[in-house]
Amino acid sequence: MQGFTDIGGLIIDMDGVLWHGEQALPGLTAFFDTLRDLKLPFVLATNNASITAEQYVAKLSGMRVEIGIREILTSGMATALYLSERYQPSETRVYVIGSAGLRQPLLDKGFILAGEQEPEAVQLVVSGLDKTLTWEKLCNAALHIQAGADFYGSNGDVTLPTERGFLPGNGATLAALTAATGVSPITIGKPAPIIYQQALAILSLPPERVVAIGDRLDTDILGAVRTGIRSVLVLSGISRESDMQRLDYAPTWVMRDIRELTTALRQ
Incomplete structure (x- = not known):
């Protein structure tokens, strides 16, 4: 070619x-x-920030392809690295919408993840694809952003292609939070x-x-x-x-x- x-x-x-x-x-x-x-x-x-690098390695192994962890970079990993270069992880509380593929890289970098009902202020709101998304999670994230937390998205994909068709992706969650807060996120993916x-x-x-x-x-x-x-x-x-x-x-x-x-x- x-x-x-x-x-x-x-x-x-x-x-x-x-x-x-x-x-x-x-x-x-x-x-x-x-x-x-x-x-x-x-x-x-x-x-895709919904699963971890280890899970991708296992998925490829099941397809008879062997790769190393260092050959994987998810938007969850990229987000954690980007934030660790701009914030002090041990002093930064993060409210996360997302699954293990986003939460684990943040924990690995030393960030403090806030719980659903904790009253303490958070410095960051980070959103990734969350297939267990609830109204309460959206409310918590919106309130933290309105209180001054910086707002990030692991990626901005509005739709997620599946065997059922095109379903709402993380970009749809980011759009809802932007509409509720007037704040647009920085997206990493x-x-x-x-x-x-x-x-x-x-x-x-x-x-x-x-x-x-x-x-x-x-x-x-x-x-x-x-x-x-x-x-x-x-x-x-x-x-x-x-x-x-x-x-x-x-x-x-x-x-x-x-x-x-x-x-x-x-x-």
């Missing part, structure tokens, strides 16, 4: 690129075998460049040597453009090639799936 050269590392999305739900996409093991054969480093970077910049640091490579792989134009590809790195849109997930016609940005390459990408890497 023309110009598909000088690649020192990859930043790879997971949902829609490597699998659909619990079903591995065709060519998954051959793709990772190729990366190992070529000694091509990678970071699996996802906006794609298309913000933050998670990509952290992945570049993990790879220890300059942007011009790295290629991002994703299935969503509005997150994976736009985030790559904002970070100044090349990108591949694979058509095995959300976005279609026709969707590019109405945008003012585009991926560097468009490929059918990871099987075509594997072929391009081996050339």
Whole structure:
């Protein structure tokens, strides 16, 4: 493939690129075998903050692909790292809407997580996808933000694609809190460049040597453009090639799936 050269590392999305739900996409093991054969480093970077890095390692192992914890970067992990560089974790109380994929990285960095009924003030409200979201959680978060807590979102995905259809994602929760408080959050996941910049640091490579792989134009590809790195849109997930016609940005390459990408890497 023309110009598909000088690649020192990859930043790879997971949902829609490597699998659909619990079903591995065709060519998954051959793709990772190729990366190992070529000694091509990678970071699996996802906006999904609902599960932990350890759970992703286990999921891939169940698909006959072995990876290390250090090759995973979730928006929950990226959020915890970003906040730890700007706040003193041991002195910062955080109210979290979200599951273990967001809560555990914050705990690992030393932040203090506030309980649902604790009266103490919090310094941060952080929201990620929460499939047990309740009115009370929204009320608590809104009151903390109104009282002056800084407001962050692990990612801004408004919808979550599932076998049932497109369900409300974390972006819908952020929108509700913004409507209730008048405060807009800082979001860490794609298309913000933050998670990509952290992945570049993990790879220890300059942007011009790295290629991002994703299935969503509005997150994976736009985030790559904002970070100044090349990108591949694979058509095995959300976005279609026709969707590019109405945008003012585009991926560097468009490929059918990871099987075509594997072929391009081996050339």
